[in-house]
Amino acid sequence: MTRLKLLSASLAIAFVAAGCGGSGGTVPDEGTGGAVAPSGGGGADDSSSGAVTTALPGPGGSDISALTPQERTLVTENLVVYFEFDRSDVRSDFNAMLAAHGQLLATNPGVSVRLEGHADERGTREYNIGLGERRSQSVRQILLLQGAAAAQLATVSYGEERPAVFGSDEGSWSLNRRVELIYEQ
Amino acid sequence: MSLSMRCKWWSVGHAALVLAALLIGAAANAQLRIEIRSGVERPIPMAIVPFGFNGGGAPAPFDLAGLVTADLGNSGRFDPIPESDMLSRPTRPADINFNDWQILDVDVVLIGELTEDAPDRYTIVFQLFDVLRGEQLLGFRLSTARADLRAAGHQIADIVYEELTGIPGVFSTSIAYVNETRNPDGSQRFRLIVADSDGENSRVIADSPDPLMSPAWSPDGRRIAYVSFEGENSAVYVQTLRTGTRDRVSAREGVNSAPAFSPDGRRLALTLSRDGNLDIYTIDLATQVSRRLTQSSSIDTEPTWSEDGESIYFTSDRAGGPQIYRIPSVPPVDRAERVTFEGSYNARPRVSPDGDSLAVVHRNQDNYRIATVDPDTGLVQVLTNGRLDESPSFAPNGAQIIYATREGGRGVLASVSSDGRIRRQIASVAGDVREPVWSPYPRP
Numbered sequence: 001m002t003r004l005k006l007l008s009a010s011l012a013i014a015f016v017a018a019g020c021g022g023s024g025g026t027v028p029d030e031g032t033g034g035a036v037a038p039s040g041g042g043g044a045d046d047s048s049s050g051a052v053t054t055a056l057p058g059p060g061g062s063d064i065s066a067l068t069p070q071e072r073t074l075v076t077e078n079l080v081v082y083f084e085f086d087r088s089d090v091r092s093d094f095n096a097m098l099a100a101h102g103q104l105l106a107t108n109p110g111v112s113v114r115l116e117g118h119a120d121e122r123g124t125r126e127y128n129i130g131l132g133e134r135r136s137q138s139v140r141q142i143l144l145l146q147g148a149a150a151a152q153l154a155t156v157s158y159g160e161e162r163p164a165v166f167g168s169d170e171g172s173w174s175l176n177r178r179v180e181l182i183y184e185q
Numbered sequence: 186m187s188l189s190m191r192c193k194w195w196s197v198g199h200a201a202l203v204l205a206a207l208l209i210g211a212a213a214n215a216q217l218r219i220e221i222r223s224g225v226e227r228p229i230p231m232a233i234v235p236f237g238f239n240g241g242g243a244p245a246p247f248d249l250a251g252l253v254t255a256d257l258g259n260s261g262r263f264d265p266i267p268e269s270d271m272l273s274r275p276t277r278p279a280d281i282n283f284n285d286w287q288i289l290d291v292d293v294v295l296i297g298e299l300t301e302d303a304p305d306r307y308t309i310v311f312q313l314f315d316v317l318r319g320e321q322l323l324g325f326r327l328s329t330a331r332a333d334l335r336a337a338g339h340q341i342a343d344i345v346y347e348e349l350t351g352i353p354g355v356f357s358t359s360i361a362y363v364n365e366t367r368n369p370d371g372s373q374r375f376r377l378i379v380a381d382s383d384g385e386n387s388r389v390i391a392d393s394p395d396p397l398m399s400p401a402w403s404p405d406g407r408r409i410a411y412v413s414f415e416g417e418n419s420a421v422y423v424q425t426l427r428t429g430t431r432d433r434v435s436a437r438e439g440v441n442s443a444p445a446f447s448p449d450g451r452r453l454a455l456t457l458s459r460d461g462n463l464d465i466y467t468i469d470l471a472t473q474v475s476r477r478l479t480q481s482s483s484i485d486t487e488p489t490w491s492e493d494g495e496s497i498y499f500t501s502d503r504a505g506g507p508q509i510y511r512i513p514s515v516p517p518v519d520r521a522e523r524v525t526f527e528g529s530y531n532a533r534p535r536v537s538p539d540g541d542s543l544a545v546v547h548r549n550q551d552n553y554r555i556a557t558v559d560p561d562t563g564l565v566q567v568l569t570n571g572r573l574d575e576s577p578s579f580a581p582n583g584a585q586i587i588y589a590t591r592e593g594g595r596g597v598l599a600s601v602s603s604d605g606r607i608r609r610q611i612a613s614v615a616g617d618v619r620e621p622v623w624s625p626y627p628r629p
Contacts, residue, residue, distance in 0.1 A: 086506075114417075122553065124533040124546050124575055125398055125620065126443040126456065127500055127507055129419070130463045130484030133440050137461030155461065156418050157440060161396035162373070168573070168594065 064111060064183060071104050075111075075183045080164075081139055083177040085120070088134035090142060098139065101181060102146020109149060114182040115139050117157040118164070120173035125159055132157030132179075139179045217384025217598065217618070222608040224261035229349055231293045232286060233257070233265050236311070237276030240301040246331055249299060249309065252338035256356045256383060257346060261607035266291060278312060278321065286316040293322065295345060305331050311341055313348060323348050335386070355580045358382045359624040360587060361390075361400040361409055362598065366616035377411055379426065382580075382623075384611060390424060398620060403446045406625045410434070410444035410453060421455055423470070434468060435475075445489050447514070454478075454488035454497055454514070465499050467514065478518050487533045490514065492540035498524065498560070500532040507532040509545060509558065525558055527565040533576065534558075537583045542603070544577035544586050555588045555601065568605040578622045579603075587611075589619040 064075065078101075081094045090098065105111060117136030119128035136155040143153060165172045233254045238245035257263040268274075272285040276298050286294050297311030312324040325344060329337045336357065343354030364376040375397040380387035391397055395414040402409055403423075410423045420436035421444045435441040439458035446453060452467045457475075464479045465488045479485040483503035490497055497514045500507045501521065506529045510521040525531035530548030537544070537557075547556035547567060555569040555577045571590040578587050580600075585607075587600045592610065596617030600609045611618075 121573065123507075123530070123548075124487065124500070124553075126487045127484060127502075127532050129440060129442050130456075130486050130502075133458055133461050133463060134484065140461070155439070156414075158396060158414065159398075161398060161414070168591065 064185060066108060066110065067104070071108070074100055074104055075181075079181045079183075081135075081179045081181075082174060083135055083179075085173070085177065086123075086131070088131060088138050090138050095142075098142045099146055102143040102148050105143060105149070105152050106147030109152065112152045112154070112184045113143075114184060115143075115153060115155045116162075116180045116182060117155065118162060118176055118178050118180070119160045120176040121160045121163065121168065122173065123160075125161070128159035129157050130159075132159045135177075135179050139181070217380060217387070217611045217613055219259045219384060220610045220612065221259065221261050222599075222610055224607050226606075228262055228264040229293065230264045230266065230289075230291050231257070231295065231349075232271060232289070232291045233295045234271065234274050234276065234297075235268060236296075236309075237298040238300075239298060243301075245299060246301075246307075247299075247334035247338070249297065249311075249334065249338045249341065250295075252335065253295065253342045253345065256339060256342035256354075259383065259609065260346065261602070261609060262346075262350055278314075281314060283314075283316055283319045291316055293349065295341075297341070299334075302328075307331065307334065309337055309341070313345055335381075339381070339383075352584050353582045353626075355582050355585070355623070355626075356382055357627055358581060359406070359627075360384075360598075360621050361402065361624070362589075362618050362621040363397055363400065364613065364616050364618050365596070377409070379409070390426065390429070391422075399443055400620060400622050401444050401446060402622055402624050404448055404450045404625055405628055408446075410446060412442050412444065421453070423453070434470065443486050443488060447490050448492060448494040452514075454490060456486040456488065465497060465512070467497075476516060478512055478514070478516070479521065481521075485510075489534050489536055491536055492538065498534040498536065498543060500534070506530050509534045509543065511560070524560050524563060525565070526563050531556075531558065531565075535577055535579055537579050537603070538581055539583055542583075544579060544588075546575050546577065555586060557586075557603065566605070568601045568603075569599070569608075571599075574599075576620045576622075580623045581626045585623075587621040587623055589621060 078097050081090060115136040117132030119131045136157060140153050140155055163176045165175050233250045235250045254265045258265045266289060270289060273282055275281045275296050294314045294316055295311060297309060300308045302308055307329050309327045313322040315322050327337050339356040342356040346354035359379055360382055361379045364378050366374045368374055372394060375393050376389045377391040377397045377400055378387050379390055393413060393415055398412045400409050400411045408423050408425050410421060412419050412421055419441045421434045421441045422431045423434050424431035434453060435455060437457055440456060440463055443456040444453050452469050454465060454467050456463050457466050462482055463484050463486050464477060465485050466475050466477050468475045481503045483501050485499055485501045487500040488497045495514055496511050498509055498511050501510050508523060509525040509531050511524050512518050512521045528547055531545045533546050534543045543558045543560055545556055545558055546553050547565060549567060552572050553574055554567050554571060555574045556565050556567045558565050574588055574590045576589045583603060585600050585602050587598060590597060590599045596619045597613060598611035598618050598621045
């Protein structure tokens with residue numbers, strides 16, 4: 001019962017996060033990289049800011065159009081895995097969901113997914129980057145075991161920098177300790 | 186009474202350099218406001234008399250006494266009396282009536298004059314007096330341009346502070362910090378800001394819709410390393426403040442994070458990951474050669490250099506929870522030596538300027554607090570009382586630690602003296618502020 005509630009809450013959050021996250025097309029100039037505007041002088045131009053490239057492995061594009069309706073449902077819902085405090089092992093209640101994602105990736109080698117690891121706000125920021133990375137690696141390992149290829153999977157850790165919900169209580173924290181599966185369009 | 190000129194090194198070149206580094210660029214919206222939460226038991230009662238201005242009847246271009254009053258008052262070690270209580274307002278030694286100040290129970294009086302010598306050339310003369318003895322404690326003359334009057338005011342506060350406390354002042358230093366605001370659509374906006382130590386004169390040095398984190402000063406105070414998530418992965422940049430030029434130092438696959446300059450400024454310690462496992466590396470900034478210093482399957486991160494550059498302290502959870510460890514900064518790397526044993530969570534070490542102490546984040550039951558640790562004995566002293574205190578950074582005089590905390594659901598900055606007695610809250614006007622890092626002393 002509680003878990004169902006949590007899951008449905010998570011769906012809404014996943015959509016919100018996808019809408020405002022860096023992976024969407026909502027940020028102008030994103031294609032050129034260098035969304036950061038360093039400032040400090042009218043002096044020399046930054047030679048590297050225009051040269052930022054993403055280091056995503058995998059094929060040039062992700063082929064989501066080939067999915068069955070059932071698979072489409074999977075890649076638009078059930079996209080968040082939650083974790084216990086200070087833990088990075090995947091809870092058993094997420095095994096079935098991740099198995100489905102892994103099989104989808106195995107049967108659709110043209111599809112790739114980005115695994116974004118996150119932590120709640122407790123603890124230091126850089127340690128939380130480590131925790132988020134470890135969580136995304138846990139999910140990656142399960143997907144690999146289910147037959148996904150390494151080239152289909154990219155990981156990134158945002159630590160506590162991109163919370164799904166802003167709040168300092170267990171309810172918020174439990175929604176922020178997560179890995180989001182973001183299918184590349 | 187004659188004026189003694191004891192200070193040759195406070196030339197205008199000094200002030201000009203600091204300002205050149207700070208004035209260029211857009212002003213930030215986020216300014217900071219300092220509030221004393223607890224000071225020393227007996228702050229020194231003093232009077233800072235409004236400075237005279239010799240400028241042909243024009244109003245003074247800058248309120249030097251006001252700035253010095255704010256600096257010294259905000260330090261928590263002084264109790265400047267309000268101007269309205271003053272019975273007289275001398276600007277020269279001959280005009281001081283010590284009885285006027287004894288009645289007010291003031292221990293010391295600072296007086297001064299600002300003179301316009303030529304267009305945009307000013308001379309400041311100031312003198313500090315011991316009220317009981319009727320003696321001058323110090324006297325200085327500074328010459329400066331108009332744009333440097335604020336910096337000159339901080340220098341005056343530094344000189345007076347050191348004379349009366351025996352500790353070098355840090356009013357002329359800067360702080361860097363991260364500011365996060367949310368747009369109306371709920372998306373985040375991150376800014377990396379550099380400001381004077383009093384929160385004024387702030388300017389944005391990087392601005393991004395993607396997270397910016399972990400700013401670190403170079404030892405000469407001219408560059409800042411930081412982490413940016415632009416391009417959908419973390420990368421470490423080094424940005425020169427004066428020009429705004431930046432170099433991407435590390436954008437390897439996986440995590441690129443937690444940069445820290447070596448004391449000689451030539452190397453960067455940082456955290457990189459291979460297959461999701463975080464380890465400590467150093468990168469030579471000139472040659473780009475990287476060296477791996479840790480090899481464990483644990484989270485190894487948050488490196489920081491010892492003051493002699495020979496060791497690196499870092500956080501590792503190799504024994505379960507995060508604790509502080511120490512390794513040599515150059516291979517061959519021996520086994521890491523564990524430094525902290527008290528408590529289940531000690532992370533993000535920063536070394537005090539004298540190397541005698543580490544500031545860390547220490548978990549106390551469910552609260553994360555700033556503590557100091559003796560690196561030789563492991564003895565922990567908890568300094569703060571918040572729930573989510575983090576990111577401690579020593580002032581270059583070692584007497585204060587600035588850190589991030591929460592108040593009313595917002596991220597704010599605070600500082601605590603290294604002995605825990607003086608606490609200050611530094612509120613932001615807009616959004617959350619966090620990850621404060623104190624600059625080194627400005628170099629001439």
